[in-house]
Amino acid sequence: MHDMMENVSAEDVMQGKYLTFLVEKVGYGIEISYVVEIISVCDITLVPHTHAYVKGIINLRGTVVPVIDMGMRFGGAEVVYTEQTCIIVLSLDEMSVGILVDGVQDVTDIDDANIQDPPTTTGNAVKNHFIKAVGVSQGEVKQLIDVYKVFEMEEIE
Numbered sequence: 001m002h003d004m005m006e007n008v009s010a011e012d013v014m015q016g017k018y019l020t021f022l023v024e025k026v027g028y029g030i031e032i033s034y035v036v037e038i039i040s041v042c043d044i045t046l047v048p049h050t051h052a053y054v055k056g057i058i059n060l061r062g063t064v065v066p067v068i069d070m071g072m073r074f075g076g077a078e079v080v081y082t083e084q085t086c087i088i089v090l091s092l093d094e095m096s097v098g099i100l101v102d103g104v105q106d107v108t109d110i111d112d113a114n115i116q117d118p119p120t121t122t123g124n125a126v127k128n129h130f131i132k133a134v135g136v137s138q139g140e141v142k143q144l145i146d147v148y149k150v151f152e153m154e155e156i157e
Contacts, residue, residue, distance in 0.1 A: 016112070018135065020105040020142055021088065023070045024077065027105065029135060029142040036089040036096065038104055041081060055100055058087070065089060067098040073150060074130065090147060097151055110135035110142065118143065 018029035019038075044056040044067055053072035058065050067087055071079045079085060084103030089096055118131040132146035 016109050018108055018110055018137075018142065018144065019088065020108055020137070021101040022084075022103045022105060023074060023079070023101055025102075027140060027142045028070075028101075029108070029110065029137075029144045030088070030090070030147060031144075032107055034090045034092065034147050036091050039087050039089060039098075041085050041087060041100070058098060060089065060096065060098075063096055065096045065098045067100055068150065069100045070150075071100075071102070073099075092147060092151060099150065108137040108142075110137045110144075115144065 017032040019032050019035050020027055020029045022028070039060070042058055044058055046056045047054065047066075053069050055067045055069045058067055069079050071077050079100050079102055082102070085100070086104055087098040087100055088104065089098050114137065115133045115135045118128060118134050120128075130145055130149050131143045132149075133144040135142050135144050
């Protein structure tokens with residue numbers, strides 16, 4: 001019996017789990033395997049000559065982490081700071097990056113049967129560029145983010 005447990009990797013345990021968060025009252029999800037931690041907003045040092053959506057950098061226990069404002073990245077308004085505003089620190093290919101969001105909701109299971117391709121006819125093409133799928137969890141629709149596209153620095157046409 002315990003031999004079976006040894007074959008279950010951490011990746012399998014995280015399969016189908018998403019951290020859900022809000023940006024401009026819209027629910028999004030990101031695969032939990034990318035999430036390192038969630039921190040409250042701290043001092044963000046501005047970096048000149050970067051894209052407007054790059055808020056700057058933070059020092060997270062000696063690691064410099066760039067922070068992206070997800071409201072601006074999605075082509076909308078800057079994230080407005082409230083008690084719920086936070087930075088989700090992600091790990092992408094050994095690099096730490098932060099996304100500034102309006103608030104975190106929870107960790108939810110969305111199985112493959114409840115995930116479908118995003119609609120192609122909705123209005124904001126910039127926002128849709130970042131959405132890799134749409135998932136339904138507990139009756140709520142969550143747009144699932146392609147984290148690599150969020151951090152592409154080329155401009156989207």
